[in-house]
Amino acid sequence: MSPQQKALILPKKRGNFKVGSRSIPSPGTGQLLVKIRSAALNPVDYKIRYTGIFVTHYPVILGVDIAGIVQELGEGVENFRKGDKVLAHGNFSIIDQGAFQQYALTFATFTAKIPSNQSFDSAATVPLGLNTAVAGLYGKNLGAGIHPPWVKSISDHEPKKPIVILGGSSSVGSYTIQLARLSGFYPVVTTASPNNEDLVMGYGATHFFDRHLSGNQLAAAISKVTDSPIRIVFDTISLPETQSVGWGLLAQNGILVLTLPASVKEDEGKGRKAVSTIGSPHLPHNHELFRSSWAMVEKWLSKGIIQPNNHEILPNGLEGIIGGLERMRMGQVSGTKLVAHPQETQ
Template sequence: MSDTKQQKALFLQSQKGQFAVGLNSIPKPGKDEVLIQVHSAALNPVDYKVQEHGIFVEKYPAVLGEDIAGIVEEVGEGVRNFVKGDKVFTHGQFSNDHSAFQQFTLGVADFTAKIPGNLGYNEAATIPLAFDTASTGLYNDNKYGLGLTPPWVKNGIGMYSASPIVILGGASAVGSYAIQLARISGFGPLIVTASPTHEAYLKSLGATHVFDRHLSATALKAEVDKFTGGHLKYVYDAISLPQTQQIGWSLLSPKGRLVLTLPPSVKEDEGKGRTAIRTFGSPHAEENKQLCKGSWAILSEWLEAGTIEPIRYEVLPNGLEGIIEGLDRLKKGQVSGKKLVAHPQDTK
């Protein structure tokens, strides 16, 4: 495939600018990379935040999107575990050759996995960013997580049995994968907050108790204390707005730790030794590479066995064009308990 070949891509045309479909050249895979024909690309809140706040991206026009599923078209030097024709999913990054919102993109082999026969492209596209954010928040042991022992290492499964954990925002994509990982790690009681409509689904993923996300901090603490005896070391706040951070903070025991997906708004001051940790879900960050190599090496196996289940999704119409409206719905808070997925190959 020559470098001059063109493909359709969705560009953010300028910092804080508008999106438009245009042409991008099809990249060549470098060392330890694969070229993927993108069949499904999932949307994440970070994508509209890049547009809204002008963050994370330095060069424009920019192609966004981190959740990718498709077929291997070509393998780069050093790639041993993939061949042309393999169905795969991968965690992209904010560079125009490695992003999701286009018809062909590059994947880094270490953070690419085969799609097992029991799943399709849409399901696989719901996994990368949300799963990696959940896993780094729980298991990264330097600055991005709680430093717990991951369940994919020797004796890691079930290691935290009889330890309680609370996950705020259980029906979010990150929350749904955090529930599943906490279940595999053995946590219990595994308490989550969500809309009551999601209760049965979240219990199927591993939650033991689901409380209405609209409960006041005081009412929630009273409920949580019944099951934890007032001893709670770990809260994962998958929403991380100032009000949920405050709730998470109030639930923790002294020396407890709160994982956040956004910058902390709580102050570490009250002499209780509680800490707030902002996680960062990119496997491409140096601090996450070793951890994420381990999880990506086992992901296919876990998905095939049903140990991890992809989350629910809705397919957007009109290929890449449909992403623009999808991001607007995300920004307006109109998406709950599912991922939005686009099909770049369907672009007119």
């Protein structure tokens, strides 16, 4: 029998998770086999479990945020060695690439080394949140399409242009704030609950407002901070109520970047656009952008240009993920990422 591992298996649509055994896969061309030390949880994981969206083939292994140790190298992989500590963006659409198991295959192009100033746990909080911020700000098709500041050009930055980021304490929000600073936006205005004000200012926001303000109150508060037109609002939460607030803040020809499908209607005359972004590097139209951003991840983390999210470790290995997803679904997780240790599964 091939070597076995433990995995958190979702056997059927809207079924119940169970910890089971499955074989450890071998890496194909351009892939790595990673022993997963830390796997972070994301809202998409509970949404798939409860609504059945996105996944067509079962059984499935959910989870996309991976940090661990390289065990084997596939053909053509040159920039990694066995034993390297890495973070990677997994894929719930392919069973060998899900994060909620003890070993997974990752693509070298969407894997980066973990610098010595970061732990497996902190590194696991990065992939999907950062990638969604990258896609939303810099994606040409499903984003605001601004120039990535790490790619050389004549106009490298967005100097002194304002940006509003709704939901700065969310994982996507935290990375959007940090990339907005890297791109030179100013002011970088964000919303969160008051207890997360220090957190979002620590990520680099220049102005914080309580997320419970009405759209009119928020617009009035922002008008005291800048009189420049707001051409980009990144609504990292994208509930109908936040979309409507974001839409109302937007200047003519502005773009509302969303993480969920649009509930606002694009208008004639004013030329405002709403775009729903997708933070997966595995989609063909995202490949080029993410190849370049993943080449930066190790440096961003080592130099503190990108700061990972706060995290909380879940008990009981893979089994602990079940309760963690339920807490996320109930809205009980604020300003932090839940992280599981698959190797601690009983």
